[in-house]
Amino acid sequence: MSRRAGDVAGTAVRRGAVWTAALAVASVAFSTPALAHAGSLAGSLRSVPAPFWLVVVSGGGVVCVSFLLSAFVTDDETLDAFGRAGVRIGGLAGVVATAEAALKLLGVAALVLVVAFGLFGPPVGIANLGVLLVWVGWWAGFTMVTYLVGNAWALVNPWRTLGATLRDRVAAVRGLSRPYPDQLGSWPSVAGLLGLVWLEVVSPLAVNPRALAAVVVAYSLVTVGGAVVYGDAWFRRADPVARVFRLYGLLAPVRRGDGGLSISVPGAGLTRTRERLGTDDVAFVVALLWVTTLDGLVVTVAWGRALDAAGAVPAWLVNLAGIVAGFLVFLGGYRLAASVARGTADTYVTVGFVAGWFAPALVPIAAGYHLAHFLGYVVGLAPALVAVAASPLSPPANPSVLAAPAWFGGLQLAFVVLGHLLSVWVAHARAFGLFPGRLQPLRSEYPFVAVTVCYTMASLWVVAQPTVGGVAG
Incomplete structure (x- = not known):
C-alpha cells in the first residue's frame, strides 16, 4: 500500500473527532431541549414513596454502621481469605474459544443492526430496534450483566x-x-x-433513531481509527466505553482465566488488584460515579427547575456547565478525603498514591446506582424490545410497556445502599492491604467513609426526588 494511504489512515482519529464535534453541534442546534437519555423512552421509573429527608438520613446512617461492623474484622488473614475465596472451573478451553468467536460475531452484527435500523427503520424510538438495542439491551441490560455476572465486553466489543x-x-x-x-x-x-453523557442529555438520541445512528457511526470512525493506529492501548487508555466495562468487570463474581472461569465473591476483583491508579485514572472513576448519578438527576423536577431558572441561557450550555461542575465537585470531595486520609493514617505515602489506591472502592457505588436507575427501566421496556425484535421491519405501532409497581422505589433504595456498603468493604480490605497493623488502616478509612456517606446521601436524594411527569416522594 502507498504512503498516501497510510497518511489517510493515520488521520482517521482526528477526522472522526471533527465529525463527532460537528454532529454534537448540529444535534444541539437543530433539536429542541429534551431529556434525551435512556429514561425518555418510557416513564418506567418512579420516585421513592417516602420523605426524602428520611431516606437521606437513614441511608447515611446505614453506611456508618456498616463501617463500624467491618472495623471488627481486622485480621489480615481473614480479609485475604475472603478476597480470594472462590471456585475455579477448568477444562473449558474449547468451549471458551467457541464462545469468544460467537461473541465477536454477535458484537459486529449488533453494531450493523443498530446503524441499519437507525438509518432506515421506523422513525419512532420506541418502535425502532436500533434504539431499543442500544438503550435497553446494551447500556442498561448488558451493563448490569457485566457487574452482576461477568465482563464479556472485551470480546463483544465490535470496534475492537x-x-x-x-x-x-x-x-x-x-x-x-x-x-x-x-x-x-x-x-x-x-x-x-x-x-458522551452531555451529548446524551442534550440530544434526542433516545427518541430519534437517525440522530442515534449518526452518533454511532461517528463514534465508530473515531474508535476504529484509534484502534488501527494505537492498537489495544486505545481501549486501555482512551476509549471511555471499554474502560467503563473493565471497571465494572472487576466487581463481577465471574472472571475469565487461563482455559476456564473463576467464581468469587462480588467485589473480590477490586480488592485483589494491586495497581495504584494515577491521577487521570482516578478522575475517570469519579467521572463514572458522577455520570451514573447524573442519569437519574436529569429526569428530576429539580433539574428541570434549574434549567428554567437559567432563563435565556441555552439549555445545552446549562447542561454542560452542570455536568462539568458536578464532576469537579465529586472529584474535589474525593481528593480532599485522600488528603485528610494521609493525615489521619499518619503516613508518608503521597496524597496521589492514597487517592489512587482507594479509587477502586468507588466502583460499587456507581454500579449500585446504575442498577437502581435501570432495573425498572429494563423490566418496563423488555416487552417492547421483544415485540420489536420479533418483527423489526413492521413493529407494533404502540409496543407494550410495563409500569413499575409502587414498592419498586424501595428496591431502588436498597440497590443504592448495597452498592455503598460493598464500597465500604472494598475500601476496608484495601486499607489493610496498604497500611500495617490494625489501627492505621482504620484511621485511613475515616475520611473515605465520610465522603462515601456524602455520596450516599446525594444519590438517595436524587432517587427520592420527583421525576418529570411523576409524583413526589
Missing part, C-alpha cells in the same frame, strides 16, 4: 474486533502504527465519558 482486523491488514503501511502518547494518559477517556 473491526480495529484489530483492519490493523492486521494494513500493518505493512509505513508510519501507520504508532505508540499511544503517554503524555495524554487516560484524560481522553475522561473527556470522552463526560462528552
